[in-house]
Amino acid sequence: MAQVSVRKVVKAYEGGVQAVKGIDLEIADHEFVVLVGPSGCGKSTTLRMIAGLEEISDGEIAIGGRVVNDIPPRDRDIAMVFQNYALYPHMTVFDNMAFGLMLRKFDKAEIKRRVDNAARILDITPLLERKPKALSGGQRQRVAMGRAIVRDPKVFLFDEPLSNLDAKLRVQMRTEIKKVHQTVKTTTIYVTHDQVEAMTLADRVVVMNGGIIEQVGPPQELYHNPKTRFVAGFIGSPAMNFIQGRLEQASGALRLALPGDIYFNVPAERTARYASHAGKEVTFGIRPEHLTETKNLDRPNVATMTAVPEVTEPMGMETLVHFKINGAEICSRVDPSAPAQPGVPLALAADLNHMHILDTQTGRVL
Numbered sequence: 001m002a003q004v005s006v007r008k009v010v011k012a013y014e015g016g017v018q019a020v021k022g023i024d025l026e027i028a029d030h031e032f033v034v035l036v037g038p039s040g041c042g043k044s045t046t047l048r049m050i051a052g053l054e055e056i057s058d059g060e061i062a063i064g065g066r067v068v069n070d071i072p073p074r075d076r077d078i079a080m081v082f083q084n085y086a087l088y089p090h091m092t093v094f095d096n097m098a099f100g101l102m103l104r105k106f107d108k109a110e111i112k113r114r115v116d117n118a119a120r121i122l123d124i125t126p127l128l129e130r131k132p133k134a135l136s137g138g139q140r141q142r143v144a145m146g147r148a149i150v151r152d153p154k155v156f157l158f159d160e161p162l163s164n165l166d167a168k169l170r171v172q173m174r175t176e177i178k179k180v181h182q183t184v185k186t187t188t189i190y191v192t193h194d195q196v197e198a199m200t201l202a203d204r205v206v207v208m209n210g211g212i213i214e215q216v217g218p219p220q221e222l223y224h225n226p227k228t229r230f231v232a233g234f235i236g237s238p239a240m241n242f243i244q245g246r247l248e249q250a251s252g253a254l255r256l257a258l259p260g261d262i263y264f265n266v267p268a269e270r271t272a273r274y275a276s277h278a279g280k281e282v283t284f285g286i287r288p289e290h291l292t293e294t295k296n297l298d299r300p301n302v303a304t305m306t307a308v309p310e311v312t313e314p315m316g317m318e319t320l321v322h323f324k325i326n327g328a329e330i331c332s333r334v335d336p337s338a339p340a341q342p343g344v345p346l347a348l349a350a351d352l353n354h355m356h357i358l359d360t361q362t363g364r365v366l
């Protein structure tokens with residue numbers, strides 16, 4: 001059993017700065033959880049407190065049901081992989097992976113069994129006799145993961161393990177890490193600032209911001225049902241569009257009034273949800289893929305609007321169209337065959353089935 005519980009955990013550094021402001025998080029056995037958020041939001045601090053490398057100022061952390069607040073890192077039965085994985089240059093790959101086990105006085109046959117098994121999982125068996133300098137960046141990263149796997153810990157902790165790799169290798173190693181987890185099923189907590197990495201790896205994503213947890217959920221849920229403006233804007237690329245507007249009653253129906261005389265009728269099934277905000281300023285949120293060339297106009301809750309593109313970016317499978325509404329940068333994703341050209345008015349369809357309305361003051365999604 002290796003669930004991890006983080007209860008009301010606070011980290012205050014000298015000078016009173018709270019890097020982590022009382023977070024709660026329950027991680028299940030075998031789960032792969034990714035902490036994601038902008039630089040300085042407290043991801044590494046949280047991970048290091050779980051590892052025991054950083055003392056906690058308040059609250060409680062339990063691993064496998066045992067409170068570990070006062071247990072030193074080496075007795076927590078965790079293995080950590082960092083961005084700077086620092087292999088021993090004078091040792092072979094085998095010895096790099098075996099070293100931690102030798103220090104712990106494992107017998108030789110058991111060490112060999114574990115290293116061979118980890119090498120097989122990571123597909124580095126032919127490299128076992130090489131020194132690190134004869135390895136590529138991706139191969140070194142695999143050895144660093146191998147060092148963690150041979151320990152057979154209760155929990156893997158990763159802190160931005162792929163940020164030293166180039167873009168292509170990063171995507172490849174991301175898949176490798178997912179495969180390894182599917183094989184060994186060890187509970188994993190993974191820190192990254194890259195929302196794509198978070199979405200693709202995680203069973204559940206934890207979005208952090210300024211020392212608090214904004215939202216926890218499976219990737220699809222965070223994408224489709226963000227609860228705050230921060231999560232709505234952080235998850236997804238290109239990011240969700242936000243436009244300031246007003247909800248108003250017009251001839252008995254609720255509609256959204258946006259700058260430039262754009263009026264969208266609120267879908268009937270949502271009017272009860274927004275009714276109490278009639279007459280108030282709100283923020284309209286819509287993802288670029290729900291603002292697209294005019295199609296599906298016969299479907300309920302799909303409305304048209306006209307945009308004058310400033311820039312168009314052909315991506316191959318789609319074209320990104322950038323324009324402004326009342327100063328706000330808006331991005332739409334259209335089919336490459338759509339007649340999108342800078343300066344030429346373009347009809348777009350907004351799929352309001354996927355829109356979000358936010359309380360502008362609180363940033364909560366209504």
Ligand SMILES: Nc1ncnc2c1ncn2[C@@H]1O[C@H](COP(=O)(O)OP(=O)(O)OP(=O)(O)O)[C@@H](O)[C@H]1O
Nearest residue numbers: 013014017019038039040041042043044045046193
């Ligand atoms: N030893 C320290 N003393 C004082 N403040 C610190 C210390 N370590 C971290 N902090 C502060 O705590 C906050 C959280 O830092 P943390 O390293 O957890 O961020 P992060 O989310 O991992 O960011 P990044 O993506 O840049 O790695 C930051 O504001 C940082 O400046």
Ligand SMILES: [Mg+2]
Nearest residue numbers: 043044045159
């Ligand atoms: Mg960090």
